[in-house]
Amino acid sequence: xxxxxxxxxxxxxxxxxxxxxxxxxxxxxxxxxxxxxxxxxxxxxxxxxxxxxxxxxxxxxxxxxxxxxxxxxxxxxxxxxxxxxxxxxxxxxxxxxxxxxxxxxxxxxxxxxxxxxxxxxxxxxxxxxxxxxxxxxxxxxxxxxxxxxxxxxxxxxxxxxxxxxxxxxxxxxxxxxxxxxxxxxxxxxxxxxxxxxxxxxxxxxxxxxxxxxxxxxxxxxxxxxxxxxxxxxxxxxxxxxxxxxxxxxxxxxxxxxxxxxxxxxxxxxxxxxxxxxxxxxxxxxxxxxxxxxxxxxxxxxxxxxxxxxxxxxxxxxxxxxxxxxxxxxxxxxxxxxxxxxxxxxxxxxxxxxxxxxxxxxxxxxxxxxxxxxxxxxxxxxxxxxxxxxxxxxxxxxxxxxxxxxxxxxxxxxxxxxxxxxxxxx
Numbered sequence: 001x002x003x004x005x006x007x008x009x010x011x012x013x014x015x016x017x018x019x020x021x022x023x024x025x026x027x028x029x030x031x032x033x034x035x036x037x038x039x040x041x042x043x044x045x046x047x048x049x050x051x052x053x054x055x056x057x058x059x060x061x062x063x064x065x066x067x068x069x070x071x072x073x074x075x076x077x078x079x080x081x082x083x084x085x086x087x088x089x090x091x092x093x094x095x096x097x098x099x100x101x102x103x104x105x106x107x108x109x110x111x112x113x114x115x116x117x118x119x120x121x122x123x124x125x126x127x128x129x130x131x132x133x134x135x136x137x138x139x140x141x142x143x144x145x146x147x148x149x150x151x152x153x154x155x156x157x158x159x160x161x162x163x164x165x166x167x168x169x170x171x172x173x174x175x176x177x178x179x180x181x182x183x184x185x186x187x188x189x190x191x192x193x194x195x196x197x198x199x200x201x202x203x204x205x206x207x208x209x210x211x212x213x214x215x216x217x218x219x220x221x222x223x224x225x226x227x228x229x230x231x232x233x234x235x236x237x238x239x240x241x242x243x244x245x246x247x248x249x250x251x252x253x254x255x256x257x258x259x260x261x262x263x264x265x266x267x268x269x270x271x272x273x274x275x276x277x278x279x280x281x282x283x284x285x286x287x288x289x290x291x292x293x294x295x296x297x298x299x300x301x302x303x304x305x306x307x308x309x310x311x312x313x314x315x316x317x318x319x320x321x322x323x324x325x326x327x328x329x330x331x332x333x334x335x336x337x338x339x340x341x342x343x344x345x346x347x348x349x350x351x352x353x354x355x356x357x358x359x360x361x362x363x364x365x366x367x368x369x370x371x372x373x374x375x376x377x378x379x380x381x382x383x384x385x386x387x388x389x390x391x392x393x394x395x396x397x398x399x400x401x402x403x404x405x406x407x408x409x410x411x412x413x414x415x416x417x418x419x420x421x422x423x424x425x
Contacts, residue, residue, distance in 0.1 A: 010083050010262050010405030012162065014170075018396040019256075026396070029389030036382020046111040046367075047375060051383040053105055053112055053217060054363040058241075058356050059387040060098040061210070061234075063394075065242025066091040067147050068206055071199040074154075079413050080270050083263050086406040087253065088246040092151040094394040095144040101390070102140060106133040114367055115223050123223055132216050139209035146202045152177070153194040157187045157408040170401060185423070192410035210235035221366025225304045229289040234362075236285055237355060240278040240324070244351040247271045249395070251345040253404065262405065265339040272338025275348065279328035286321070307365040312374035317361050323354020356384070 018026070040048035070088035073081035109129040110116045120127055160181055163174045181187065211231025219230050250271065254263040293301045308317050331347040332338055360380065368375050414421040 009407055011259075012407065013257065013259070013404040014162075014402065015396075015400045015404075017400055022392065022396060026389050026393050029385045029392065033382055033385030033387075033389055036378060037386050040379040040382060044379065047379055048383065049105075049108045049111040050363060050367055051380045054359045055356075055380075055383050055387045056098065056101055056105065057213065057217065057363070058359040059094070059391050060102075061238030061359070062241035062245045062352065062355070063091040063094040063098060063391070064143070064147065064206060064210070065235075065238035065240070066246050067095070067151075067242070068203065068239055069242045069246055070154075071150065071195075071202055074195060075199045075203075077410075077413050077416060079409070079416050080267065082409065082413075083267055083405060084246060084250045084271065086154075086402075086404055087249050088242065089151055089154060089406075090249075090395055090398040090402075090404070091242070091245065092147050093398040094391050095147055097390050097394055099140060099144050101387070102137070106137065109133070112217070112367075113221065120223055127220055127223055132220070136209075136212055136216060139205070139212055143202070143205045143209045146198060146205060150195055150198045150202055153191045153198065154406065155402055157184065157191045158403050158406065160184055160187060162403070173401060188408050188410070191408070196410075207231070207235055210238060218362045218366075221363070222303060222307075222369075224300045227289060227293075227301075227304070229285065229292070233282075233285040233289055236278070237282055237324075237358065240275075240282050241352060241355045243271070243275050243278050244348040244355075247275055248345055248348040248352070251341045251348070255341060268341065268344060269335065269338045272332050272344055275344075275351070276328060276332040276338070279325055279332075279351065283325040283329075286325075303369075307369045308361055312371055313361060313365050315374070316357050316376070320354050320358035320361055323350050324358060327351075327354075 017023075037048065037052070040051065066088045070085045072078075073085055073088075105112070109132065113127075113129075115127070116129070156177060159174045159178050161184070163171060163178060166174050182190070211234065214230045214234035218234065219225060219227060247268075250263050251268070253259055254268075290305065293305050307313065327350050328347055331343065331350075337343045337347070360376065364375060409417075411421070411423045414423075
């Protein structure tokens with residue numbers, strides 16, 4: 001990534017309200033999704049909760065992955081990302097919703113884990129439902145709380161100047177979030193120190209928390225199978241999804257709000273290179289795990305691969321591989337594809353779809369090994385609509401309350417853009 005001295009201070013961009021079309025889409029998604037989920041619980045409760053679990057894993061992965069992406073580009077002082085890092089951070093709004101949505105999963109383990117009630121031959125010390133729920137709940141609570149705290153300090157310096165012009169509930173919100181204001185220069189220094197300390201810590205907790213989710217809700221479905229790579233494979237897939245959803249959102253905001261001068265083609269090019277790179281890294285993680293299992297030729301390890309690469313799960317597994325690696329690799333290979341919003345946006349959408357299918361392939365074969373027909377239909381799609389509606393509503397909640405672009409920068413980043421920059425006294 002190159003430092004672009006032509007980057008100007010982004011505009012103050014706070015949506016007055018969610019666009020009418022977006023509001024209608026949210027209502028349709030939630031309405032159809034809630035009806036579908038309730039119907040699924042009546043018709044086939046175990047399958048409904050499995051669909052719920054894998055959809056939770058997908059939507060939470062991309063939301064937290066986007067937040068991690070925002071932290072990454074800030075920690076490494078990637079000033080090229082100035083116009084898009086707040087867009088990535090906006091997905092933090094879904095994390096409190098994701099935490100609430102996780103709570104029902106704690107009470108339906110008998111539907112999720114096929115081994116409930118069996119003799120686990122000593123493994124019940126680790127694989128028991130109260131312990132599984134407690135450790136995941138605690139780690140997710142810590143991760144989400146740290147992410148929200150990071151978002152607070154990243155946003156606070158931009159709210160000082162907005163307090164006087166905001167009205168109504170928004171002004172009350174800004175006054176509350178800027179309580180004890182110390183002046184713009186001092187606030188920026190404090191926030192820069194806070195986010196630089198919080199960021200790396202969040203990265204470490206993210207790796208642990210999402211590895212735990214992968215261990216307990218993917219690997220533990222077959223308690224004989226184990227992998228040392230499933231954790232990194234799972235959470236790096238979330239980062240890829242976070243980069244893709246940030247790229248797609250940036251393209252939508254750019255076209256819908258006329259922000260071509262703020263989110264420039266050079267920014268899309270850098271985003272495209274990162275999307276391309278993380279897609280290759282996902283394939284590397286996939287191949288590292290697959291090759292080790294294939295070369296080892298151990299039956300208890302091979303069962304995981306065999307269940308997912310034979311009928312009826314072979315087709316979705318191949319779809320996921322093509323959407324997450326083959327199409328992004330060839331689709332984003334050239335400069336034009338990365339800088340053309342229509343092409344880049346299409347590839348980003350394909351990646352997100354592929355990750356949704358990949359989460360399905362991770363979860364379902366553990367419960368339907370040996371099935372004659374693919375257990376995929378209106379239950380999985382309808383449940384997805386619930387999460388999609390809540391996800392979109394959360395993003396709109398953020399966009400209608402906080403600036404979509406970060407206007408302040410830590411002094412070291414200002415100096416990268418302008419070596420003559422002097423920190424305010």
